[in-house]
Amino acid sequence: MRRIRSVKRSVRFPVSATLLRRLALASIIANVAIVVTGGAVRLTASGLGCPTWPRCTDASYTTTQEMGVHGVIEFGNRLLTFAVGLIALAVVVGVLLHGARRRELLPLAVAVLFGIPLQAVIGGITVLTNLNPWVVGLHFLASMVVIAAAYALWRRVGEPDGPVVPTVPGPLRALALVTTVVSAAVLVIGTWVTGSGPHAGDHGAARNGLDPEAISQVHADGVFLLVGLSVALVFAFRAVGARRAERAAVVLVAVELGQGVIGFVQYFTHLPAVLVGAHMLGSCLVLLATLAVQWSTRERRPVQADREAATPPAEVPVPVGA
Template sequence: MRRIRSVKPSVRFPVSASLLRRLAFASIIANVAIVVTGGAVRLTASGLGCPTWPRCTDGSYVTTPEMGGHGVIEFGNRLLTFAVGIIALAVLLAVLARRPRPRGLLPLAVAVFLGIPAQAVIGGITVLTNLNPWVVGLHFLASMLVIAAAYALWRRTVEPDGPATPTVPAALRTLALVTTLVGAAVLVVGTWVTGSGPHAGDQGAARNGLDPEAISQVHADGVFLLIGLSVALVFAFRAVGAARATRAAVVLVAVELGQGLIGFVQYFTHLPAALVAAHMLGSCLVLLAALAVLWSTRERRPVQPTPDPVPATEPAPAAA
């Protein structure tokens, strides 16, 4: 007699498109938040609140009462890294479980997830080098790269899974790319300005040796160039009737003007900590707005189903 084997149904955990979008958006918010809290560590001179890494002290992974408020602030920022990593892991697991999975989504999820420990290691190096200003700047720029990857991931979750087609002429796509690259250069020079200024993260931390006034002028010149390119995008997009791209460019100009205003006020008021923190948040917003403009120059359309082939009809028999 033939034995019938029972087959257990496979267990699946479906992930809806809306859940994946929410997780991806939460990853953007979390990565922006850790930039701001990292700035709070530096602005409160708590950069060496935990004087070593990966431990907080030579004998403890957590802060101790003797380390006071600086230790609490620095250790709290380290704990937030775990929270950001948990969100990135949740996004990665959701992408793996998603069926059907949009093309290109998995590499982005992996990049964001691996970017968190990479950024944490660079943060540890900043502590081990006693807050070397160049390493501190690299730590900030690494966070910007993770935010950019998280944004690309989120945009991929809200787009249909069709091919990307341009919505503006090639010259304007190039102008949008150049504007984004200039924005990235402004961020890099901004870290040089920070490295020359008074907020070192600790009273004994070194500065990069650049003249604060001269490098601030270079940074301001870059900002003027960025705003000029962004305004040009607004008029160019409007001229070709690209409404979505025009809206994105208008938002970018508004964010840049707000960020520029904060930058000028903080410079002429001798860099109060609250305004410096707001400027760091503004840097993240400028990056996101510039990426939104870049994405607005093309769109994905749903894949049209291939029609079934029409069966060939046999010819009618000839009349006798």
């Protein structure tokens, strides 16, 4: 009997780093997707397709035929939250079964898992406040935080164990951090622009009262600053021979330019829904590219490599008479 119990205790279902990283990547993709579908809810004026929360109507948790296509779109986005949550739960289970590094990875995985229902609650508050533009903006920014945590988990799973070592000089790490802060500020100001524009999510929803032209100009100025800092990072990383960081900065500049083109075209074409949706996807890509640059300024050195570097070379015996 003891032997059977010991065998049962020894049974494990280990999750490889490769599988765990794929799950973490799936979590990133799912959270980006729900941002895009949430944008579709607003851009189709379906924000109040389910006029209450957590129920869809006072009498039903699901959409009804009388609510039409707007109810289907809003309810479909709510259902997608469960799918995103299941992926996050799978990541947490994968971390627990991964074994040795679960203490290090578990906080990030749990943060993503609990961030999803928190984001859903904020979404519910947007419905209960009749799509208050400030709450809608907070709903979007909460998704950005969850995406950032999911990205951090994905990168950490792919790294070896060991101490963090900078790959660029201190001033360039500071410049990368400033770029990250400006990128976050641009995202925040972007929600103010959205809150002042025509796509309220419902024809009767209020706007934030900011002048659309003035706040759009502030947003554009922030984008110009962000692009300038990113271009500076490209040349600075190249000057110190940090090739990995340079490639990440080049990708960031390319994403920013693409996002900028979409932004300008949508502004001068009076904000067509398709371009606004593409701009929301671009916001997620800018965030991910910015985080990639931040990550490229450091690396983890394998513990084994550190030990080998610290071990003095073995003495070579000198032949007698040499």
